Structure formats: structure tokens, C-alpha cells
Amino acid sequence: MTDPLRPSDHADSAASDVTQPALGVVGWLRWGWRQLTSMRTALVLLLLLAIAAVPGSLVPQRSADPNGVRQYFVDNPDLAPVLDNLSLFDVYTSPWFSAIYILLFVSLVGCVIPRTKHHYKAMRAQPPRTPARLGRLEAHRSEILEYQDDTDAAAAAARAIEAAEQQLKKAGYRIARYDGAKALSVSAERGYLRETGNLVFHASLVGVLLAVGIGGGFTYTGQTVIIEGRTWVNTMLDYTSFNPGRFVDEDALEPYALTLDDFSLSYVTPGQQGAGQAGDFVAHLTTQFPNADAAEGEVRVNHPLQIAGDKVYLMGNGYAPTITIRNDAGDVVFSEPVPFLPQDNNMTSQGVVKVPDGLREQVGLVGFFYPTAQELTNGAFTSVYGDLEYPMLTFWVYAGDLGIDGGVPKSVYTLDPSEMTQLAGGDSGTQSLEMKPGDTVDLPDGLGTITFENEAPDAAGFQDSVKRYVSLSIHRDAAATWVLVFAVLATAGLLAALFVPRRRMWVKATRQGHTVHLEYAGLARGEDPALDGAVEQFAQRHLASLADSAATGARDTKPGSTPDVD
Amino acid sequence: MPDASPLTLDDVSVLLVWTAIAIYALAFIAYAVDLARRGAVAVDAKDAAAKDAAARTARERELVAAGGGGAGSRTGIIEQMRAQETASEEALNAPVGKRARLVWARIGTSLTVLGFLFHLGGDVTRGIAAGRVPWSNMYEFALTGTLLIIAVYLGVLFRYDLRFLGTFITGLVVVLLGGTAIWFYTDIVPLMDPLKSVWLVIHVFVASLATALFALAFGLSVLQLMQARRETKIAALAKAEAAASGTAKTGPGFLKTLPSADALESLAYRFAILGFIFWTFTLIAGSIWANDAWGRYWGFDTKEVWTFVIWVLYAGYIHARATRGWRGARSAWLSIIGFTAVIFNFTIVNMFFKGLHAYSGLS
Ligand code: HEM
Numbered sequence: 001m002t003d004p005l006r007p008s009d010h011a012d013s014a015a016s017d018v019t020q021p022a023l024g025v026v027g028w029l030r031w032g033w034r035q036l037t038s039m040r041t042a043l044v045l046l047l048l049l050a051i052a053a054v055p056g057s058l059v060p061q062r063s064a065d066p067n068g069v070r071q072y073f074v075d076n077p078d079l080a081p082v083l084d085n086l087s088l089f090d091v092y093t094s095p096w097f098s099a100i101y102i103l104l105f106v107s108l109v110g111c112v113i114p115r116t117k118h119h120y121k122a123m124r125a126q127p128p129r130t131p132a133r134l135g136r137l138e139a140h141r142s143e144i145l146e147y148q149d150d151t152d153a154a155a156a157a158a159r160a161i162e163a164a165e166q167q168l169k170k171a172g173y174r175i176a177r178y179d180g181a182k183a184l185s186v187s188a189e190r191g192y193l194r195e196t197g198n199l200v201f202h203a204s205l206v207g208v209l210l211a212v213g214i215g216g217g218f219t220y221t222g223q224t225v226i227i228e229g230r231t232w233v234n235t236m237l238d239y240t241s242f243n244p245g246r247f248v249d250e251d252a253l254e255p256y257a258l259t260l261d262d263f264s265l266s267y268v269t270p271g272q273q274g275a276g277q278a279g280d281f282v283a284h285l286t287t288q289f290p291n292a293d294a295a296e297g298e299v300r301v302n303h304p305l306q307i308a309g310d311k312v313y314l315m316g317n318g319y320a321p322t323i324t325i326r327n328d329a330g331d332v333v334f335s336e337p338v339p340f341l342p343q344d345n346n347m348t349s350q351g352v353v354k355v356p357d358g359l360r361e362q363v364g365l366v367g368f369f370y371p372t373a374q375e376l377t378n379g380a381f382t383s384v385y386g387d388l389e390y391p392m393l394t395f396w397v398y399a400g401d402l403g404i405d406g407g408v409p410k411s412v413y414t415l416d417p418s419e420m421t422q423l424a425g426g427d428s429g430t431q432s433l434e435m436k437p438g439d440t441v442d443l444p445d446g447l448g449t450i451t452f453e454n455e456a457p458d459a460a461g462f463q464d465s466v467k468r469y470v471s472l473s474i475h476r477d478a479a480a481t482w483v484l485v486f487a488v489l490a491t492a493g494l495l496a497a498l499f500v501p502r503r504r505m506w507v508k509a510t511r512q513g514h515t516v517h518l519e520y521a522g523l524a525r526g527e528d529p530a531l532d533g534a535v536e537q538f539a540q541r542h543l544a545s546l547a548d549s550a551a552t553g554a555r556d557t558k559p560g561s562t563p564d565v566d
Numbered sequence: 567m568p569d570a571s572p573l574t575l576d577d578v579s580v581l582l583v584w585t586a587i588a589i590y591a592l593a594f595i596a597y598a599v600d601l602a603r604r605g606a607v608a609v610d611a612k613d614a615a616a617k618d619a620a621a622r623t624a625r626e627r628e629l630v631a632a633g634g635g636g637a638g639s640r641t642g643i644i645e646q647m648r649a650q651e652t653a654s655e656e657a658l659n660a661p662v663g664k665r666a667r668l669v670w671a672r673i674g675t676s677l678t679v680l681g682f683l684f685h686l687g688g689d690v691t692r693g694i695a696a697g698r699v700p701w702s703n704m705y706e707f708a709l710t711g712t713l714l715i716i717a718v719y720l721g722v723l724f725r726y727d728l729r730f731l732g733t734f735i736t737g738l739v740v741v742l743l744g745g746t747a748i749w750f751y752t753d754i755v756p757l758m759d760p761l762k763s764v765w766l767v768i769h770v771f772v773a774s775l776a777t778a779l780f781a782l783a784f785g786l787s788v789l790q791l792m793q794a795r796r797e798t799k800i801a802a803l804a805k806a807e808a809a810a811s812g813t814a815k816t817g818p819g820f821l822k823t824l825p826s827a828d829a830l831e832s833l834a835y836r837f838a839i840l841g842f843i844f845w846t847f848t849l850i851a852g853s854i855w856a857n858d859a860w861g862r863y864w865g866f867d868t869k870e871v872w873t874f875v876i877w878v879l880y881a882g883y884i885h886a887r888a889t890r891g892w893r894g895a896r897s898a899w900l901s902i903i904g905f906t907a908v909i910f911n912f913t914i915v916n917m918f919f920k921g922l923h924a925y926s927g928l929s
Pocket residue numbers: 006007010036037038039042046104105107108109111112197198199201202205494497498526881884885888
């Protein structure tokens with residue numbers, strides 16, 4: 001009864017013959033359920049889960065690497081659709097992966113519930129009756145004590161068992177007395193925590209899954225870009241992308257605002273190992289709630305900003321050169337900082353400017369920005385350092401139809417030149433535009449002028465001549481805390497399940513005339529390499545305590561030595 | 567060489583590491599000689615035992631007069647194996663002072679300790695030269711990871727006489743560390759921002775520790791399989807009358823000096839569950855770090871996938887040990903597959919798979 005309940009194909013269960021299901025639906029259902037909740041099924045499902053997870057590391061996944069998936073389709077136009085049909089770009093939400101883990105968890109629940117019931121009862125039950133022949137158990141010690149006469153021996157036997165009872169209790173054993181006419185015994189069991197740990201572990205796995213599943217519904221992540229000096233407000237309008245869970249109310253986001261005051265970073269200077277590597281990124285923000293004072297905040301890598309239950313992460317950064325465009329009449333038709341996407345470690349960056357109105361034609365510019373420009377032998381530029389040492393901005397110019405009137409949203413980072421003519425750069429026959437901060441040059445065909453604004457015109461160098469921007473990721477994760485709680489619980493359960501020994505111990509005192517035969521025996525329930533040592537240790541300590549307390553009656557713990565009688 | 571600049575601390579570190587590799591290689595040879603000699607010693611012992619047994623059988627024949635010969639040798643060979651195993655299990659658990667005087671194993675262990683000291687020196691100087699914990703790119707991770715494998719092995723030696731795993735451990739470390747020093751060496755560069763985290767210290771260190779324990783479990787599981795094969799062969803021999811001749815080959819000689827397959831299995835299991843606990847911790851610590859660095863605790867990034875796969879494989883191994891029909895050889899294979907996945911994760915996944923964990927420092 002007190003043994004933990006195990007599926008029938010557990011290594012410790014008695015082998016039962018494979019019972020054919022009784023005919024009928026119920027019989028088959030019961031048989032199916034037994035199969036599903038057997039150890040073998042759990043094992044096979046675990047191995048299947050491991051195998052099924054692997055393809056997701058071989059093929060890019062939409063969830064982790066959407067660009068990789070797009071690239072994969074470009075590189076393998078024939079194979080990709082086939083893989084897509086097999087859900088290989090969404091392995092972890094695919095029907096087959098889901099089927100495996102759902103079956104596994106059904107099996108888990110079906111396994112854990114009966115075991116929990118059983119364990120609950122077992123914790124209230126008495127340790128089992130003392131076996132008749134303790135000598136047959138794997139761990140066994142015995143000792144013969146001699147006394148003056150029968151009465152002394154009887155009293156000593158009773159004392160010995162009482163002492164054993166106390167000591168076992170103190171060592172965390174649950175105990176029961178089983179006394180016969182000649183033999184007194186105490187039966188003890190410990191290590192219920194092992195089974196408790198096992199159940200906590202398995203149940204916590206269910207907890208993790210539920211937390212991920214349910215919590216995910218209340219979770220959202222959104223991305224945005226903030227340029228130095230600008231303010232971003234936590235509403236749907238201001239996000240560049242937003243992925244809400246099922247239960248997220250998009251109109252009820254916390255109304256706070258973030259202003260990027262400054263983005264700072266440092267560079268490893270030339271001549272040192274790792275020269276040019278950037279680090280110590282810090283976005284200094286001002287945070288503002290309605291009807292409250294503004295506060296300062298900062299976001300660093302590994303240190304998100306916590307605000308109103310959201311976490312704000314620093315995902316990237318770049319330069320946002322401020323461009324001003326005037327038409328042939330000298331009127332400003334465009335003037336704002338334009339975020340450029342970094343292309344390499346030295347921050348060669350690409351960006352696009354679109355001017356739909358105000359010029360004679362719609363104009364699009366595709367630009368490259370080099371924070372520290374160097375001319376290559378073929379006349380092209382490259383950036384050799386990430387910081388603003390010798391910034392240079394170049395543009396190709398297109399005129400025609402930008403294609404933004406068609407209602408199809410277009411990325412701010414790409415230009416579709418299919419309906420446009422190239423006026424400068426590339427094969428157009430006209431040099432591309434080249435500017436340093438503060439420069440103004442003419443647009444081709446007398447369209448107007450373009451200025452690369454210098455943000456710090458009075459400074460000696462170019463250090464602050466171009467604004468920077470940060471890309472931030474804003475998350476609300478309702479699940480994370482719960483997942484962590486269950487993960488920690490699972491680990492604690494695992495420690496108990498693997499390292500708490502579960503064992504039974506018996507101490508029996510058999511009186512024979514004026515001698516008392518003391519026996520100690522232990523039985524492991526499950527993995528218990530230390531059992532023999534534990535029995536030995538208990539016997540030693542128990543005998544020592546008897547010797548200490550033996551105020552009356554002679555004793556001799558060496559079996560076979562001269563009897564101490566008259 | 568025109569560049570006459572003095573040795574930097576990192577150069578010293580590299581020298582120490584190469585010295586360590588050379589010493590480990592010598593330790594490997596010593597351990598290999600030990601295994602070979604164990605086989606020879608066991609054969610001698612067996613010959614003596616066989617002579618004994620033959621004499622006994624002869625006497626029994628005289629006494630019993632008829633037909634006892636087959637039965638005598640049958641029990642003889644099995645008994646002999648059991649006796650060897652009991653002796654080996656005692657040897658396995660013998661306290662340090664009371665161990666068998668295996669000269670070559672002693673040389674192997676002494677060399678391993680010496681190699682470890684150089685290795686430790688190389689690791690520490692690298693850390694000092696870099697001004698941070700020396701496990702921030704693939705080279706350093708391998709440096710510290712292999713150091714921990716040796717440390718765990720030497721530590722375990724205080725409790726169990728596992729010197730028969732010496733060839734495997736030193737061989738593994740020579741290959742990993744040598745490969746690392748040749749192919750993965752990277753100059754010291756400042757840490758990238760995402761790596762500046764206490765979780766780097768914890769997550770990576772615990773992962774290395776788990777790897778070391780899995781390595782021991784792996785070695786034991788391999789030996790377990792070899793031993794189990796030998797045991798089956800002996801049992802078959804005992805059944806066949808051929809046993810009387812006693813010349814059939816049952817496997818490498820050193821197996822005779824090792825504990826039984828069962829004992830090897832339960833030892834492997836003990837290391838594997840310790841490793842599993844550390845691996846669980848690696849998984850959790852990694853998730854906490856990912857949550858800080860990338861804004862999500864789990865994203866099925868390639869490295870995360872493999873960490874998960876390994877975790878599930880070892881969970882499978884633990885289950886297998888408790889499932890009827892899976893104990894023994896099958897579970898041993900799972901332990902072997904699990905460790906293969908660990909090594910795969912560290913080498914192939916780091917080098918060739920694309921993902922966010924792009925910190926190998928290789929390009
Ligand atoms: C998500 C899937 C599962 C995982 C990751 C898992 C993992 C583990 C681990 C690590 C252990 C060893 C720790 C301990 O003894 O408590 C274990 C033990 C055990 N598991 Fe699971 N398990 C899973 C599902 C199941 C299922 C479905 C069953 C029921 C068939 C089950 C039954 C058991 C039993 C009976 C033990 C005790 C084995 C023993 O006596 O040593 N587990 N499991």
C-alpha cells in the first residue's frame with residue numbers, strides 16, 4: 001500500500017501479463033488509456049519530442065527568423081513550398097509537434113492524478129508489517145546482547161525498541177510498532193518526499209505549459225523606433241509592428257510616453273584589440289505619464305526599462321541624418337531625420353527618402369551613410385569605423401511614381417523604382433550626390449536642393465553632427481513570472497525526486513532466555529546506493545545509545561563472548 | 567621574426583594550454599598502457615584460477631566418479647566472473663589509500679593532475695589577460711569546459727576509483743582542447759554588450775559542469791555496454807560445453823577488471839542525474855538571461871532548441887531506467903545519444919547553425 005503507485009510497466013512493478021481488453025468499447029477505451037499512461041508511451045513520446053524539435057534548428061523559423069524564411073524561399077524556390085506544407089517553417093506550432101506534446105501531457109496528467117491520490121493515502125498509512133525473516137533483506141545487521149536474567153532481558157528488549165523508535169522518528173522516519181509474543185519490532189519508512197518531489201516535478205511541467213499557453217494570450221510585443229529628441233507614445237499608432245496575444249485589448253494600453261534624450265555608446269579605439277567594436281549602449285529616456293511629473297529612465301542591453309508593467313528593450317541603433325529638401329522656389333518640402341539601417345559593423349547604413357509632394361515630380365532618394373567614410377579604389381565608399389569621424393552621405397535620385405497613392409503600404413526603408421527614372425547615381429550618367437554634414441547640393445534637373453543638416457554646426461569635429469536613433473521592443477509578458485515559478489518548483493521537485501532516498505527500516509528485538517537478539521534491516525524503494533551504509537550507521541548509533549543508557553544490567557555487544565551470568 | 571614584442575599574458579596562456587595538451591596526451595598513453603596491462607594481469611589471474619578450477623574438477627571427478635565435469639566448469643566460469651566483479655566493485659569503492667597499486671594508472675593520474683595545473687594556469691591567465699571570466703567565446707568556453715571535465719574527473723577519483731575511465735577522459739580532452747587551440751583560437755576582444763551579464767557567468771559555467779558529468783556518464787555507459795556484451799558471451803559459453811576449453815574470446819581483457827554492467831549502469835545513472843540537474847539549471851538560467859537580453863525567455867533559437875533536445879533526451883534516459891524492458895542496454899544508448907547531442911551542440915551547432923547565440927567569436 002505504501003509503495004508509490006507506478007504505471008504497470010515500471011521497472012519496479014510486478015510484471016503483469018498483457019491483459020487482452022475485454023470486448024466492448026469501454027474495455028478498449030480503458031486499455032487505450034492504460035497504454036497512453038504507461039511508462040513506455042511516455043518514453044517514446046519524450047524521444048519523439050526530442051526528434052521533432054530538431055528540424056526547427058535546421059530550417060529557419062518564422063517565429064525566430066522571418067527574414068531567414070524569406071531568404072530560404074528565394075534560395076530554394078522548389079523545396080521551400082514543400083517544406084512549408086509540412087509546417088517546417090513553424091515547427092513548434094505545427095500540428096505534428098503539437099500532437100506529440102499534447103499527447104505527452106495528457107499521458108502525464110493521466111499518470112500523475114492517480115499517483116497523487118495514491119500518494120495522499122500512502123502518507124496517512126502505517127509503515128508495513130515487519131517481515132518475518134529480516135536476515136533475507138539486502139541490508140542487514142544483527143547483534144546479540146546478554147543480560148543477567150530473563151526479566152532483565154525483557155526489559156532491555158523493550159527499552160531497545162523504544163530507543164529505536166525515538167531515533168528513527170528523529171531521523172525523519174514514520175514508524176509503527178509490531179509486537180509479538182517474543183519479538184518486539186518497529187517498522188519505519190521514510191522518503192515520502194521523493195514521491196512528493198516526483199509529483200511536484202511532473203505537475204510543474206503542466207504548470208509551465210499552462211502558463212505559457214494562457215499567459216501568452218495576455219502578452220504583447222511591439223516594436224518602435226525613436227530618434228534622438230523625439231517622443232513616442234504607447235498607442236497602437238506609434239508602433240511600427242505589434243503582436244498581441246488573443247486577450248489583449250489594443251485600446252487599453254497604458255498611456256505613457258518615452259522621449260529619447262540621448263543615445264550613448266563607446267567604441268574600442270583603433271590600435272587596440274577589437275578596434276571599432278561598439279559597446280556600452282545606453283538609451284537615456286524621459287518617461288512621462290499623464291498628469292504626472294516626467295522621470296528619467298534608461299535602457300541598456302540586458303537591462304530593460306520597466307514601466308507600467310511593460311518592459312522596454314534596446315534592440316538596435318543607428319544614424320538618422322536630418323535631410324532638408326527645398327524646391328526650385330526655395331520652399332522647404334521635406335525636413336526631418338531619416339533612420340538609416342546599419343548594414344555592417346562599421347555602420348555603413350542605408351536609408352530612403354520619399355518626397356511625394358512639393359516638387360515638380362515625385363522624388364525618391366536611396367542613400368548610403370558612412371560615419372567614417374573612406375574611398376575605395378573603384379571610387380565607391382565604405383565606412384571604416386562606426387563613430388562619426390568623417391561622415392559622408394550619398395544619394396541616388398529617382399523621379400516618377402513613388403507608388404504610394406495606390407493604397408498599398410510601403411516600407412519606409414525600401415523604394416520601389418519600377419515606375420521611376422533614375423536621375424543620379426548608378427547607370428544614370430550623373431554622379432550620385434555626396435554630402436558632408438552641413439552641405440547643400442543641387443538636385444538633378446533643377447528640381448531643387450538638398451541639405452544634410454549638421455546637428456552641431458559649432459563643434460570642432462563631427463562628433464555630434466548626426467542624430468542617432470534606437471529601435472526598441474516593448475513587451476508585456478504575463479506568463480514569464482509564472483513560468484519561472486513553475487520552473488523553480490520543477491527543479492526543487494526534481495532534486496527531491498532524485499536525491500531523497502526512500503527506504504524502509506526495521507529494528508526487531510527477539511528475546512531468548514537471557515539474551516536479546518537485535519536485528520536491523522533496510523529495504524530500498526527505488527535508487528538508493530547509500531542504503532547499506534545507512535543501516536550500518538543506524539545500528540552503530542542505536543547500540544551506542546543503548547550502551548550509554550545502560551545504567552542497569554550488564555551488556556555485551558560482542559556476540560559469543562562469555563556470558564555475564566553467575 | 568621582426569616583431570620582438572615581449573610575451574603578452576595571452577601568449578603565456580596559449581603556451582600553458584599547449585603544454586597541458588602535451589601532458590594530457592602522455593597521461594592518455596599511460597592510462598592506455600594501464601588498460602592493456604590490466605587485461606594481461608587479469609589473464610594471469612584467470613590462468614591461475616583456471617588451474618585451480620581444473621584441479622578441483624579433477625578431484626570432484628574422482629569423488630563423484632561420473633559426469634560432473636561440464637557442470638563444474640559451467641559454474642566455474644560464471645562464478646569466476648562474479649568473483650571478479652565483486653572484487654572490482656570493492657575496488658571501485660575503495661578509499662584512496664587502499665586502492666590497487668596500478669603503476670601505469672598512477673602515472674596517468676599524476677600526469678593528469680600536472681596537466682590540470684597547466685591547464686588551470688592557462689585558463690586563469692587568459693581570464694586575467696581578458697579582464698573577465700574566461701568563457702565568453704568558443705575558445706574560452708572550450709578551455710574552461712575541458713578544465714571542468716578534468717576537475718570533475720579528478721574530484722570523483724576521491725570517491726570512486728574510476729581510473730579505468732582515464733583513457734576516455736584524457737583522450738576526449740586532448741581532442742577537444744587540441745581542436746580548440748588549433749581551430750577556435752580567438753584574440754581577446756572586449757565583450758559584446760549582451761554578454762555583460764552575471765548570467766553569462768552562471769549559465770555557461772553550469773552548462774560546462776553538466777557537460778563534464780554527462781561525459782563521465784557517457785564513458786560509463788559505453789563500458790556498461792561492452793561489459794554487458796561480455797557477460798552475455800560468458801553466460802552463453804557457460805551453457806555451451808565449449809566452456810571447458812576456456813579459450814573463447816569474450817571482449818577486451820581489461821573488462822575483467824571492471825565492475826559488472828549493472829554496477830557501471832547505476833554509477834552512470836548517478837552522474838547523469840547530477841548532470842541533468844545542472845542542465846535543468848542551465849536551461850532556466852539561460853531563459854532568464856534571454857529574457858533580459860532579447861526580451862523573451864524562449865524563442866526556439868537554434869541553441870535553445872538543442873539545449874531543450876538534450877534536456878528531453880536525458881529525461882528520456884531517466885525514464886528509460888525506470889521502464890521495464892528499457893533498463894540496461896537501451897537506456898545506455900540513450901545516455902550515449904545524449905552526450906553525442908551535447909558534443910554536437912557545442913561543435914557543429916556553434917559553428918554552422920545560424921542563430922542569436924552568435925558568440926563563438928569565429929568568423
Ligand atoms: C513532459 C514529459 C515528462 C518529462 C520531462 C518527465 C521527466 C521525468 C524525470 C526527469 C524523471 C526523474 C525524476 C523523478 O524521479 O521524479 C521522471 C520520473 C518519472 N516519470 Fe516522468 N516525465 C514526463 C512525463 C511522464 C509521463 C507521461 C509519465 C507517466 C507515464 C511519467 C512517469 C514518471 C514516473 C513513474 C517516474 C518515476 C521513475 C522512477 O521510479 O524513478 N512521466 N520523469
